[in-house]
Structure formats: C-alpha cells, structure tokens
Amino acid sequence: xxxxxxxxxGRDVEAxxxxxVLDAARRAGISIPALCHHEKLEPLGGCRLCMVEVEVRxxxxxxxxxxxxxxxxxxxxxxxxKVDRIRKGIVELLLAHAPDSPQLAGFAREYGADRNRFEPxxxxxxxxxxxxxxxxxxxxxxxxxFIDRGIRKEISFVPEIAAKECDACKACFPLCPTSYLQAAFxxxxxxxxxxxxxxxxxx
Amino acid sequence: MDTASIDxxxxxxxxxxxxxxxxxxxxQREYHWLPQAALREVGRKLKVPMARIQHVATFYKxxxxxxxxxxxxxxxxxxxxxxxxxxRVLESVxxxxxIAPGETDLEHKFSxxxxxxxxxxxxxxxxxxxxKVHGNVTKAGIAGILGRYE
Numbered sequence: 180x181x182x183x184x185x186x187x188x189g190r191d192v193e194a195x196x197x198x199x200v201l202d203a204a205r206r207a208g209i210s211i212p213a214l215c216h217h218e219k220l221e222p223l224g225g226c227r228l229c230m231v232e233v234e235v236r237x238x239x240x241x242x243x244x245x246x247x248x249x250x251x252x253x254x255x256x257x258x259x260x261k262v263d264r265i266r267k268g269i270v271e272l273l274l275a276h277a278p279d280s281p282q283l284a285g286f287a288r289e290y291g292a293d294r295n296r297f298e299p300x301x302x303x304x305x306x307x308x309x310x311x312x313x314x315x316x317x318x319x320x321x322x323x324x325f326i327d328r329g330i331r332k333e334i335s336f337v338p339e340i341a342a343k344e345c346d347a348c349k350a351c352f353p354l355c356p357t358s359y360l361q362a363a364f365x366x367x368x369x370x371x372x373x374x375x376x377x378x379x380x381x382x
Numbered sequence: 383m384d385t386a387s388i389d390x391x392x393x394x395x396x397x398x399x400x401x402x403x404x405x406x407x408x409x410q411r412e413y414h415w416l417p418q419a420a421l422r423e424v425g426r427k428l429k430v431p432m433a434r435i436q437h438v439a440t441f442y443k444x445x446x447x448x449x450x451x452x453x454x455x456x457x458x459x460x461x462x463x464x465x466x467x468x469x470r471v472l473e474s475v476x477x478x479x480x481i482a483p484g485e486t487d488l489e490h491k492f493s494x495x496x497x498x499x500x501x502x503x504x505x506x507x508x509x510x511x512x513x514k515v516h517g518n519v520t521k522a523g524i525a526g527i528l529g530r531y532e
Contacts, residue, residue: 315431324433326440337432 303359462503
C-alpha cells in the first residue's frame with residue numbers, strides 16, 4: 180500500500196493511502212475526541228466532535244476527521260482556538276440531549292463547555308449510531324435501526340428480531356455513550372410484552 | 383392486502399435490493415400506505431433487513447406507515463391563500479370530512495393535510511385533491527368538490 184506524508188500538529192506523520200485523518204492521528208499517538216467512532220465500524224460522521232482544521236494549498240477549513248481521508252502534504256491542526264470553540268459548542272448541544280453522559284461530562288471539562296447553555300431537551304440519544312452499525316456490521320442481526328429523520332430521528336428496535344437475538348447478545352450496550360440504548364431496549368420489551376414476557380423477565 | 387400483488391411489484395424489479403425505494407413507491411401508490419406485512423414481504427424477497435426498510439420508509443415523506451385515504455386532500459394555508467380565507471376553507475373541509483389535518487377518516491376515503499404553498503397563489507384559496515388543483519375555492523363550493531370523489 181502506498182504511503183502518504185502529512186503534518187499533524189506540527190509533527191510529520193506517515194499514513195496509508197485511503198486512511199482517515201482520525202485513524203492516522205490516533206496511530207501516531209495524537210488523540211482526537213470522538214463519540215461515534217469505532218475501529219470495527221464504518222465511519223458515520225455523526226457526532227462531529229472529531230472536527231479538525233486542515234490546510235490544503237494554503238487555505239484552512241474545518242473537516243470531520245473520521246470521514247476525511249489523508250492526502251499528501253496535508254497540514255492538520257487537531258487543537259486550535261477555532262477547533263476548541265467548535266468542539267465546545269458541539270459538546271454543549273449534545274449535553275442538552277444527554278445531560279448525564281459520563282463521556283460528555285469529561286469532554287465538557289476539557290473544552291470548558293457550559294451544560295446549561297442550551298435549554299435541556301433530554302432525548303438521551305445522541306444518534307451516534309454505534310448500536311445500529313455494530314448490530315448490522317459486526318453482529319449481522321440488524322435488530323436496531325434508525326427511524327424518521329431530522330429532529331424526529333431516533334433509534335428503534337425491531338421487536339421480532341430483538342426478542343430472539345438481543346437477550347443473548349447485548350454487545351451494543353457498553354458501546355452507548357449515554358445508556359439510552361438500554362432504556363430503549365427495556366421500553367421495547369415492555370411495549371411488546373406487557374407485563375413482562377420472555378424478553379424482560381430478568382430485569 | 384394480498385401478497386400476490388406485492389410479489390408482482392417485487393418481481394417487476396427482479397428482486398434487486400437496490401430497487402427498494404422503487405418497490406416501496408409502487409406499493410405506496412397501490413395501497414396509499416405501506417402495511418407492515420408488505421414491508422416484511424419486501425424484506426424477505428429483496429433480502430434487506432427490516433431495520434433498513436423501516437429507516438427508508440420513515441425517512442421519506444412520500445411514504446406512510448399508517449393507513450391513508452384513497453384521496454389525499456391538501457389545503458393550502460400559505461400566505462396568499464391565508465389572506466384569501468384559507469382558514470375558513472380548511473374549517474369547512476374539516477367539518478365535511480370529519481377529520482383534522484394529518485388524519486384519515488374511518489372509511490379511508492380522505493386524508494387531510496395542510497401545505498404551505500402550491501405555487502399558484504393567483505388561484506387562492508387553493509385545495510389540491512390527488513394532484514388536481516381546485517382554485518378560488520369558496521366555503522359553499524367545497525361540498526360540491528369533495529362530493530366528486532368516491
């Protein structure tokens with residue numbers, strides 16, 4: 180595989196062609212925050228926390244590093260005043276949805292985000308898609324998916340599949356940055372099997 | 383819903399998973415909505431997971447996962463129609479059909495929606511039924527228009 184040379188935070192980094200900026204940085208030991216990234220999964224570009232500044236032929240712009248592929252001679256800044264300000268805003272927006280997420284609380288401390296900047300709108304899910312992609316790409320069961328779009332978008336279990344597969348698996352539970360997933364699972368169980376059927380008996 | 387007609391639609395697309403949206407559009411056209419049983423059949427024959435079908439079926443406005451009437455009534459409440467009395471027209475449509483915007487009557491005859499502009503403001507107030515535009519609608523004339531649909 181052919182190599183590409185780029186500069187990340189002033190350091191010369193070598194990466195393979197087709198790699199994303201996020202992977203190249205992490206391999207070089209430079210950390211970029213992300214909530215929707217998982218090494219086994221196709222990138223989604225959902226949480227936008229991995230936003231970095233790249234400079235191509237002298238002009239700087241902001242890109243989402245988990246879906247931006249490396250290029251020869253690229254200059255990347257993973258921390259700059261602009262990047263930090265944008266990450267702070269993103270964390271504040273996500274906190275409005277999931278105020279109690281421990282991962283978000285950590286980012287809030289790091290970027291000085293104010294958890295009360297936006298009116299709380301607890302949907303608890305930040306639509307990172309980790310559960311949806313993990314179930315589809317790694318487990319191959321497609322038991323949970325997205326429904327609707329825009330502000331009404333949410334995750335939803337397919338009851339017929341979830342009832343058969345999920346009790347024995349639950350591989351997606353620890354991936355969820357907000358723990359909403361478990362709540363959605365229990366909710367689906369109690370809607371489909373009111374009074375505690377097979378799928379919710381143990382809880 | 384009969385499975386035969388669903389199968390026919392799927393076969394017309396050679397059971398290609400990439401034709402998912404076309405298949406759903408044709409089912410939508412035939413039944414005015416996407417019944418769960420039809421979606422399951424589509425998933426089985428096109429080998430597309432249910433989660434993916436639900437994502438697509440709820441993403442596009444052209445699809446409905448709840449039953450819709452045989453005739454789709456759109457009452458324009460855009461600015462031009464509004465000042466020409468769209469609210470009175472809407473009220474009258476609601477009274478005659480017995481349904482509010484977003485609803486479908488029990489006989490599955492009409493589904494009522496409001497829209498923000500149909501692009502023919504000079505004809506306002508406008509209502510559109512099954513794609514046919516009725517302009518300069520008066521409160522008194524609505525019963526006559528709705529009566530033409532079975």
